[in-house]
Amino acid sequence: MTQSELLSLVKKRNPNEPEFIQAVDEVLLSIMPVLERHAEFRDLKLIERMTEPERLISFRVTWLDDKGHVQINRGYRVQMNSAIGPYKGGLRFHPTVTASVLKFLAFEQVFKNALTGIPMGGGKGGSDFDPKGKSNNEVMKFCQAFMGELARHIDNRTDVPAGDIGVGGREIGYLFGAYKKIKNEFSGVLTGKGIGWGGSLIRTEATGYGLVYFAENMMQTKNDSLKGKTCLVSGSGNVAQYAIEKIIHLGGKVLTASDSSGFIYDKEGITLEKLAYLKDLKDNRRGRIKEYADQYKCQFTAVHADDAFNPLWSIPADCAFPCATQNEVNAKDAANLIKNKIKLLGEGANMPTSPDAINLLIDNGVMYSPGKASNAGGVATSGLEMTQNYMGQNWTREEVDAKLVEIMKNIHDTALAAAKEYGKPGNYMVGANIAGFLKVAKAMQAQGVI
Secondary structure: OOHHHHHHHHHHHOOOOHHHHHHHHHHHHHHHHHHHHOHHHHHOOHHHHHOOOOEEEEEEEEEEOOOOOEEEEEEEEEEEEOOOOOEEEEEEEOOOOOHHHHHHHHHHHHHHHHHHOOOOOEEEEEEOOOOOOOOHHHHHHHHHHHHHHHHHHOEOOOEEEEOEOOEOHHHHHHHHHHHHHHHOOOOOOOOOOOOOOOOOOOOOOHHHHHHHHHHHHHHHOOOOOOOOOEEEEOOOOHHHHHHHHHHHHOOOEEOEEEEOOEEEEOOOOOOHHHHHHHHHHHHHOOOOOHHHHHHHOOEEEEOOOOOOOOHHHHOOOOEEEOOOOOOOEOHHHHHHHHHOOOOEEEOOOOOOEOHHHHHHHHHOOOEEEOHHHHOOHHHHHHHHHHHHHHHOOOOOHHHHHHHHHHHHHHHHHHHHHHHHHOOOOOOHHHHHHHHHHHHHHHHHHHHOOO
């Protein structure tokens, strides 16, 4: 089949799932040269099999709020592919969660996990439950009800969920406690656990740190570095916070951060002291980003989801790191970045750049890294947490960080090598898709038609 025929088949089988179709289309565009070189992959219909989840679980979650009222949410787990290891991928609690969103995230997760070199398959899950505005008791009740159903589908050698948007340390704690009681065992079935009860050092920081380590590797291919570079960062959650921290450590200057209400532009740069305030604001007080602007007397700009472009990406800078959500950088945003001579865009979120924007960036010589490569540090460190749980050991912060640095360099070099081999030198998107696909495809080929 041609690329358009394969995509038509996927569209027919997955109507009204735009996020999933977008993710599949991006991969198909990259891997067609591989399918042309490997007729056996076509004969085995590997891409058709990869785009079909091995299992898609949907369930009702019923719980009581603080007023004693019955609340009903929908829960999901998409177990996408287990060819190279147990399903691995986060749980997302957010009103925008749908089967399409989770399928796209699970599909991306398959290739991201393959790139880490750690034996992990791909999965994703979550619920349309919104933790914002809920009491700790309500979050606990929901997590216990959610795990009451999910527990029968996961295991530390079958499916190992982690956190994602809306699922932080608090939620992981409640979920793990519920699982432990249901199964009557203490096992590493969730990652992102607290230090002292099975968690790994650096796990919280890993996605943001890994993103910046990857970007530093990209800059080094040009005999350059992040030192002295001005950077735009979107988001203010876990990924954005630790990306900002690591950029500061490497000598860069971060000008922006954002949340769903808008963004701040700090011309003086976000310092470690200001970052500590931001972390407390978002993690503990759960406040809005405008409070940072009020505190440090800098510019706040409101942004709405239906705006034609985001003014954050119009600010002159050397590097951009979208760390908020999918499709937050559109073609207009990319044009503004290019106009301001951006050197690099590294994705911290999952699929934050639209296809048109990606093409514009690449065509104009901007170094671009897809999330499946540059934000793989989080799941890589989740894999390291799994390994520590299997072994009954705890590695030091320095040991885990050194392994993360090595993993991100290996992902970078593997993607770059694959791009060069298939005639697209320097194209990280093509390289990451091909390298991830080949690893999973060869495992599926070896294991037969199952």
